[in-house]
Amino acid sequence: MSSPQCVLELRDVSKHFSTHRAVDSVSLGIERGEFFSLLGPSGCGKTTTLRLIAGFEEPTSGEIRLNGASIQHLKPYQRNVSTVFQNYALFPHLSVRENVEFGLRRRSENHIGKRVAEVLDLVQLAGKESRLPSEISGGERQRVALARSLVLAPDVLLLDEPLSALDPNLRKQVRAELKNIQRQVGITFLFVTHDQEEALSMSDRLGVMHAGQLQQTGTPEEIYLRPRTRFVASFLGALNWIGDIGVRPEATRISKQPPGAEAPSHPATVAQSTFLGNCVHVEASLVTGQTVVAEVSRLGDNFVAGEQVFIWWQPADELRFE
């Protein structure tokens, strides 16, 4: 956790608003150059965590370290981190260029023109320099917000659900672009989202938050395949519960014949079969009355309602919790 390459470290950080524990003893280390996501439902404390790091809130207790130095008492403008806001918060009276220049001018840095041109090139906004934020599209605004922060070369770039204001078609495309930009510039990204697909597809590592607490951190594979709590397991994707055992729908097998000795099987009755285009969801009732969903290929067997089938899975695909 406190390895030397950690650029940002949270040690037992809590933030209480009167009696509400928005952030509850969160400890976290983020490595230099990493794309780290904080994933959780709305109200889980992920945005508050981001605001604590940015300096808009002061923690009730705990320590925040940037490059090994405590920063929790510093003003936002004294920390070398930068935020891409959910609604972008572009300055409406300034042009695209002036928005991107803003931070450099406050720090009276050199080569402002050249650096602004480079970053606008990176986010493909060259040619729109003199437009006002009200004169460009939502996707372009998102890129201005990104450029405005990137140009300052922050130690950590904080992104607060930056894709949620975009329409769904654009979102997938922007995901890839964002990941690509992060690889090119090598800046550490701390990305807050409630969308598990976003977190899984973009992150090197992610942390799952629930009720102010960080429940688990790990790579997308670790979190998805070996969730430590029931909350993490069910937040990351659909789950069938057979007694105390959880099995993901895509790991749940369904067949017309018993599978033989390789795995124990459970007789069941098909309740309904839903064609989803790329796959088929077959819903079946076990003799215990429990309903499970199996995600099967549309190229395989057809299952119709009322049919007697067998449900089984590989022991390695079982998820067990205390």
Added chain:
Amino acid sequence: MKRTGVALSIYALAAYLFLHLPLLILSIFSFNQSRFTVWEGFSLRWYAAALHDSQLTEAASNSLIIAIFATAAATIIGTLAAYGLWKRSSPALSGSLYLSLVTPEIVTGISLLAFYQWIFRFLRVQLGMHTVILAHVSFSIAFVVIVVLARLRSMDRQLEEAALDLGANEWQAFRHVTLPVIRPGVVAAALLAFTVSFDDYVITSLVAGVNSETLPMVIYAIARRGANPVLNAISAMIVIGFGALILISERLRAR
């Protein structure tokens, strides 16, 4: 569809006539040769008379000086007050501000007069331009706060956070982000402060001294002696002056 359109136009025309007909008639008669409300031919004699009346020109210059100083002070104080109230909303503080709006002018005037008289026991000063300016600052602040606060409330609070985040300190965030964003509101507030200051009679007449008579006070005194076409000319000039001021501020706003 067509019929309602015509009816609406007629209604709107009637409403505007109701609003502006008196002003129109006043303007027409300000160019009348005769001293009475019978048209006898075009003439600029009342304008000449107004501009040569030293009592009127002195009062007009007093009014302008008072309005300029009062507007400047009230706009600065009021904008900062609105900013403070926006940052940290306090129902008690904003409530007491609105109280100064609903207090009848005569009460404000008398209380200011009593206040000055009490102060004069300790300071060797008398009623004059300075007391009028102070009075005008005090009653215009609430107007400024209301207009600027309305503008601030429509502003995204995260803009200031974004400025701090990008390395601006609190003052720079205010100077480079908040102030430019609320500028139309500040201009509108200054215009309103200027108008209420220039226009005020009740409070001013109570706190003015011998050499600080304002235009409304002189106009009122002349009007009490009977209708005088000079007043038509003066009033028309005031309307044109304020019209020009509004046009200029709209231009500034559109820029």
